[in-house]
Amino acid sequence: MKKRSDFIFHLLLFFSDAYSIVLSYLFAFYIRTHINTRPINFAGRSIDSLSTILLLIPIWLIIISALGLYRKDIFSPKRRFRETARLALASVLGTMLIITVSFLKSENVFTFRLVALYSTILCFIFLVFFRFIIRTFRKLYLAKGRKNVTRVLIVGNNHVTKSLAGFIARSPETGYRISGIVAGLKYIPKKQREHQYSSVKEALRKIHPDVIFQTDEHHTEYVYRQALNRHIPYYFVPSEAALSSQLGELELIGDIPVILVKVTPLSGGGRIAKRIFDILLGTIFFLIALIPMIIIWLILKISDPKHNALFSQTRLSLNGKRFSIYKFRTMKPEYSGMTAEEAFAKMGKPELTEKYIENGLFLAKDPRITKFGAFLRKTSLDELPQFWNVIKGDISLVGPRALPPEELKNRSYRAKLLSVKSGLTGLAQVSGRRDISFEDRRAIDVYYVQNWTLILDFKILLRTIITVLKGEGAK
Numbered sequence: 001m002k003k004r005s006d007f008i009f010h011l012l013l014f015f016s017d018a019y020s021i022v023l024s025y026l027f028a029f030y031i032r033t034h035i036n037t038r039p040i041n042f043a044g045r046s047i048d049s050l051s052t053i054l055l056l057i058p059i060w061l062i063i064i065s066a067l068g069l070y071r072k073d074i075f076s077p078k079r080r081f082r083e084t085a086r087l088a089l090a091s092v093l094g095t096m097l098i099i100t101v102s103f104l105k106s107e108n109v110f111t112f113r114l115v116a117l118y119s120t121i122l123c124f125i126f127l128v129f130f131r132f133i134i135r136t137f138r139k140l141y142l143a144k145g146r147k148n149v150t151r152v153l154i155v156g157n158n159h160v161t162k163s164l165a166g167f168i169a170r171s172p173e174t175g176y177r178i179s180g181i182v183a184g185l186k187y188i189p190k191k192q193r194e195h196q197y198s199s200v201k202e203a204l205r206k207i208h209p210d211v212i213f214q215t216d217e218h219h220t221e222y223v224y225r226q227a228l229n230r231h232i233p234y235y236f237v238p239s240e241a242a243l244s245s246q247l248g249e250l251e252l253i254g255d256i257p258v259i260l261v262k263v264t265p266l267s268g269g270g271r272i273a274k275r276i277f278d279i280l281l282g283t284i285f286f287l288i289a290l291i292p293m294i295i296i297w298l299i300l301k302i303s304d305p306k307h308n309a310l311f312s313q314t315r316l317s318l319n320g321k322r323f324s325i326y327k328f329r330t331m332k333p334e335y336s337g338m339t340a341e342e343a344f345a346k347m348g349k350p351e352l353t354e355k356y357i358e359n360g361l362f363l364a365k366d367p368r369i370t371k372f373g374a375f376l377r378k379t380s381l382d383e384l385p386q387f388w389n390v391i392k393g394d395i396s397l398v399g400p401r402a403l404p405p406e407e408l409k410n411r412s413y414r415a416k417l418l419s420v421k422s423g424l425t426g427l428a429q430v431s432g433r434r435d436i437s438f439e440d441r442r443a444i445d446v447y448y449v450q451n452w453t454l455i456l457d458f459k460i461l462l463r464t465i466i467t468v469l470k471g472e473g474a475k
Contacts, residue, residue: 007271009138010070014272016134017064018057020126021094025053028118053098060094062273062454070269084128091124139173151179153203155223156215160237160256161187164213167254174253179207200226211235213258224261228415231319234261263419266452273454278397281461282390285397289384296328296381299372307333310385315402317422323394325402326385330373343368380468386424398457399423400445416446427456430463 064070067086095116142149152168154161161183168176169192180203181188181195188196197203200223212227214220214236227234235251235258251258266274300309312324329336335343344352347367356363369377376382389395395402402422408414427448428441448456 012134016130024119024123028115064090065269087127091120095120142175143172149177150210152176153180153209154213155182157183160215165192264449286387293384320418328382330382331368335368396421396423398460425464
């Protein structure tokens with residue numbers, strides 16, 4: 001099971017940064033009104049300005065994220081000077097943002113001019129201080145226990161294997177622990193030889209690693225595929241040529257440069273930002289949809305009191321996690337719970353199965369669906385209950401389509417699609433919806449996984465609203 005300690009500590013960073021911003025303003029206001037002896041020309045209330053600052057905190061945090069201050073390697077000691085310099089820049093940019101908004105709104109957010117200066121300096125100090133506290137706590141936490149460590153498998157017959165294994169053994173604060181090494185004895189430190197395995201297959205079966213480091217170029221495709229199928233990070237130690245390329249993300253483990261081969265750019269601060277994005281917008285959309293959902297539920301219950309207006313179905317999401325997705329019932333009760341093949345056979349129309357498959361698991365006039373159900377599907381109103389799935393964290397607002405396990409069975413792209421959370425809507429749905437084949441839709445989903453950005457999510461959401469309102473692609 002992939003360890004979540006890094007995610008938790010990044011989340012702590014996120015909230016400590018927000019706290020630092022608020023605290024810096026309050027302290028700055030207090031200093032100007034109670035400590036600074038210069039006369040005050042006009043009275044002002046801190047609460048009015050604070051409300052504006054609170055509204056701008058998400059943008060301020062996006063600035064911090066854009067400066068790379070939530071990257072996975074932010075805890076590395078070698079990044080400390082760069083982190084400090086960027087925190088100073090983030091403090092200045094945040095203050096400039098508030099001043100700009102103040103000018104556009106014709107509102108004096110910084111009630112006193114010196115408050116802007118004080119808050120900039122204090123913001124930088126608090127950001128550095130709270131990050132130091134979190135970093136120290138993390139170091140002690142990881143050095144103490146073995147419950148939340150990251151189990152490491154190293155593969156490769158060269159001196160780098162020995163150097164990397166030695167560094168990890170000497171540095172428990174990194175959170176890494178050696179669980180297996182696939183290499184000759186001469187490339188393994190003496191104290192780590194108990195972890196030797198003869199093959200990658202044997203090591204994977206016995207130790208279930210959380211991350212794989214490969215230090216040579218033998219069988220890289222096989223090792224990478226094993227990591228991909230298990231949804232675990234894969235690093236390789238690059239050659240000089242690879243170092244000069246832009247493939248993957250370069251990190252340092254001790255003094256050894258390694259490249260993280262990323263399936264998706266959605267990680268670290270991006271994951272946190274996307275989850276907050278989902279909670280905020282998901283809650284807003286859920287509240288907006290609440291009355292229409294109640295009306296639809298009443299219509300379904302009145303028309304068919306014996307059956308539940310909602311139904312759930314098992315789907316797959318991040319890392320192959322199974323969950324129950326909620327939708328309004330659109331099928332006739334006699335075909336509920338059946339596969340398409342079983343339902344068409346029951347109604348005496350088995351020939352529809354082949355047509356259904358050829359058409360990308362879709363029929364324009366599906367005899368299993370009720371008239372009201374067809375309307376719900378055409379308008380996408382049947383999917384409104386999925387906003388609850390978004391709030392719960394089962395799926396995201398935007399992502400690859402959440403599919404039943406049988407539809408992804410033995411698919412070559414399965415691991416890539418499940419490297420991110422599935423979505424209520426996605427790039428494939430706004431690229432023709434049912435007008436393109438099943439395989440083409442999955443290819444578009446893979447493109448989204450490999451090219452994710454928060455801006456792309458906004459664009460897809462906007463296109464989804466337009467597409468649904470126009471009824472494009474819905475048949």
